[in-house]
Structures are given as C-alpha cells and as structure tokens.
Amino acid sequence: MADAAPASYPVFAFEPHASPVLASERDARLVEPGFGQVFTDHMAVVHYSTERGWHEPAIRARAPLSMDPASAVLHYAQEIFEGLKAYRLGDGGVALFRADANARRFRDSARRLAMPELPEELFLESCRSLVRTDADWIPPGPDGALYLRPFAIASEAFLGVKPATEYLYMVIASSVGPYWKKGAAPAISIWVSETYTRAAAGGTGAAKCGGNYAASLAAQAEAIRHGCDQVAFLDAAERRWVEELGGMNIFFVFEDGSLLTPPLTGTILPGITRASLIALARDQGLTVREEPYSFDQWRVDAASGRLREVFACGTAAVVTPIGTVKAAGGEFQIGGGGPGQVTERLRASLVAVQRGAAPDPHGWLERIA
Numbered sequence: 188m189a190d191a192a193p194a195s196y197p198v199f200a201f202e203p204h205a206s207p208v209l210a211s212e213r214d215a216r217l218v219e220p221g222f223g224q225v226f227t228d229h230m231a232v233v234h235y236s237t238e239r240g241w242h243e244p245a246i247r248a249r250a251p252l253s254m255d256p257a258s259a260v261l262h263y264a265q266e267i268f269e270g271l272k273a274y275r276l277g278d279g280g281v282a283l284f285r286a287d288a289n290a291r292r293f294r295d296s297a298r299r300l301a302m303p304e305l306p307e308e309l310f311l312e313s314c315r316s317l318v319r320t321d322a323d324w325i326p327p328g329p330d331g332a333l334y335l336r337p338f339a340i341a342s343e344a345f346l347g348v349k350p351a352t353e354y355l356y357m358v359i360a361s362s363v364g365p366y367w368k369k370g371a372a373p374a375i376s377i378w379v380s381e382t383y384t385r386a387a388a389g390g391t392g393a394a395k396c397g398g399n400y401a402a403s404l405a406a407q408a409e410a411i412r413h414g415c416d417q418v419a420f421l422d423a424a425e426r427r428w429v430e431e432l433g434g435m436n437i438f439f440v441f442e443d444g445s446l447l448t449p450p451l452t453g454t455i456l457p458g459i460t461r462a463s464l465i466a467l468a469r470d471q472g473l474t475v476r477e478e479p480y481s482f483d484q485w486r487v488d489a490a491s492g493r494l495r496e497v498f499a500c501g502t503a504a505v506v507t508p509i510g511t512v513k514a515a516g517g518e519f520q521i522g523g524g525g526p527g528q529v530t531e532r533l534r535a536s537l538v539a540v541q542r543g544a545a546p547d548p549h550g551w552l553e554r555i556a
Contacts, residue, residue, distance in 0.1 A: 204248035227321035231313040231358035255344035265341035276543035366504040374510030378410035387423035392454035403433040440496035445474040496527030506534035
C-alpha cells in the first residue's frame, strides 16, 4: 500500500460548504444509497487557459455550473471523464484504488480529444483532497464506497470546429452501494447487437469520453426491448469479433480454467478493473489470453460445454457474471446460467485487495491521510 501524499504535491485551496448536509440526514441517505444518486457536499475544481495553464485548484461546495450557451462542450463534445473508488478499510482508514492508472488514462483520453493533458499529480491530488474532505460520506457495509467522477469539459464560448482554449476540470463524489439493484438475478442477460457498433479503428473507442456512451444508448434500449440487462458489441469492420459491453469489458472462462478477453486494439476501453483481474488471475496461476474471439465461436463453445463461464467487469459493477446471451438468431446459456467458480474467486480476490483485507503485492492501494 502506497503512503499518503507528501506536502510537495499540489495544494488545493479549501472553501468549506456554508451549509453542509446534517450528519443525521447524511447517515439516512447512506443506508441504501443505490448507485450515482447520492452526492457529497464538496467538489474539486481546476481551471485551464492557454495563457495560464492549469490554475486555481480548489475544493469547494458542490453547486450547479453556470455556463455560456456557446460553451464548446455543448456543441463539439470536447469532454472526457473517469471513474474510480475510495474504500473504507478494516482499520477505519480510507484508500484509493489504482488512481494512478486512472490519471494516466485521463491523459490518454485528453490527447485523443485534442484537450490539454492534466498532470497526473494534479489529478491524483484532486481525488485525495476530495476524499479527505468528504470521507464521512462513505457508506457502511461490505459494498459501500465513494465513487469519484473526475471530468473535463471545454468551457470556452465560441462557435467553430477547433480545440477550445479554456477548460474546466472537476471531481464530484457519490456515495454508492451495489451497482445492481436488490433482488437482481445473480447473473445478467446480454443482447449481442448486430445493428449497432460501439467504435471503429481510428476512432475514440479507447478514450473515456461521453460520446462513446451516448452512442451505446440506442443499443442498450434495443437490449432492454429484448428482455436483456446489457448490450454487447461486435467489431465495426466485420461484425464478427466480440469487443465489449456498453460500459464494461468482458472475459470468457474455459473448461481448462484459462481465460480469454478481447485485445486492446484501439477500439476497446483499457479498463482498469480488466487489467487488475488479468494480474490477479495470473498471480493465481491461471492462463489469460488477450485474443480475438468471434460471436460464432462463443455460441459453439457454449453449446459444447468448452466455455464454462463469462463475466463482465468495470469500476462501477466490479465483476458481473453473464448467464444468458441473446441475439437475432436465438439465445443460449452459459454453463448453468449462474455465477461460476472462477468468476466468484476472482471477484472475491479483487474486492479483498480493494478493501485492504488481502495482501497488496502490486501496490494498488493508496491510503489517504
């Protein structure tokens, strides 16, 4: 576990909320917060201009934004974001999980969207400072966490297709419980879209930008119409190779215990949960292959029994087993239709590291003072 940030890191001015939520009301909201519905008192803010660079870092009261209707983000979609969590540890402390990886991916996304790259240390300190300020908003219980949403938008007011010269970077925090609602099936159902694609080579598939998610919503609606929980996308060139879900990466587990996940070729988001699970699986002696996998082969392997488990993963939902797959040509079941042993073991291993209940040989946790 990494040590807390030294004093030489960027200093965020602190402007406390004048009317924070009362402790009793906050505790009531934390009983069953759901996901992405309960927000903390404060937010981190940093401004950018080409003349001054990144400046005026501050933690201040969470409040609505005032924007010019000509702000570039509203017209040309220069916007990127991240998602990461802070966890309450068994000794009462608080730690961030792999925030450095989020910082690097945020810079990669900015580069692809022609936005200024936020220094990694500024990203990290914005998250640390907000967690220090609002740590009391972490819900109790085994699934409670503080979900952080760093994002940057083009704030310059103009009409014209070019990179903006002014940007706003912010971090908001949400008290979260389990991603899936109470009573949800232990394994989700997937609709494989053969109508829509998520990303193409040379596009923004590897960047975490809002446009990728907006483009997935019609496909997600299609999945819901067919009685499924989530949508899975095939590649844009051949409509043959499995890529990822609308907001999660995907893994396949075979009868020999090996795992396969689609490779990062520029059209798939390089998920941090994905990378963590690959490392943990290899630590446990499992073979993990990053190779193309066709939808036709998925169907054949499920029917023969060679494919035993399939799961999706991401920061929000962590690890989610997939039990049923539907497409225009019919549906099929994975294994027994419920969570598999490898899926459950990997999820338990990851959660144990995230919450400080297991050794952290990779140094993924950073304790917040």
